[in-house]
Each structure stands twice: as structure tokens, then as C-alpha cells.
Amino acid sequence: MLVFDLESDGLLDDVTRIHCLVIYDTEVDETIVYNDQGDCEPISRGVQRLEDATLFAAIMSSATTYLSLKRSMRGSSQPPWL
DSSP: OEEEEEEESSOTTTOOOEEEEEEEETTTTEEEEEOSSTTSBOHHHHHHHHHHOSOEEESSOHHHHHHHHHHHHTTOSSOTTO
16 A cells, blocks of 8 residues: 655645655555655656555545645646646
8 A cells, every 4th residue: 555645835725736745655665755856756756656556545634635636736737746
């Protein structure tokens, strides 16, 4: 199972940018940070990993965190994490 959390510039109704995404894989005991800066993996790769997962959960409020991620990506020609 993948467990994730993210940091953004707002809550569900106001989010426009994702600053970072962190995913912990319980099966291999590995944590990866995605943030498009420095030597981290790009956020788009983390989003793809979540979309490909058969099971994932979010820290704090699963629905709010996931909906923030999906809403920030909707209707934009540029990913919200750029």
C-alpha cells in the first residue's frame, strides 16, 4: 500500500499549487519525496505512481488530501506543481 501526504498553497477549495508530495510504500519500507527541485523525483512521477496503485491512503484526511491533488490538476494546461 502507498501512503501519501502533500503540501500545497491552500486547502481543498483554494489549492492552486502542490509544493511537494511524499509517498511511503509499506511493502518495501521506502519513502520518496517528489518536488521538482533539487535532486528529488518530479511530482508528476509521484502522481503517476498513485494513479497506478491498486491501494493508497493519505495522511490526515484521505478524501481532502486526494481531492486537493485532483482538483489542483483539473482544468489546467500546466501542472499545479510547476
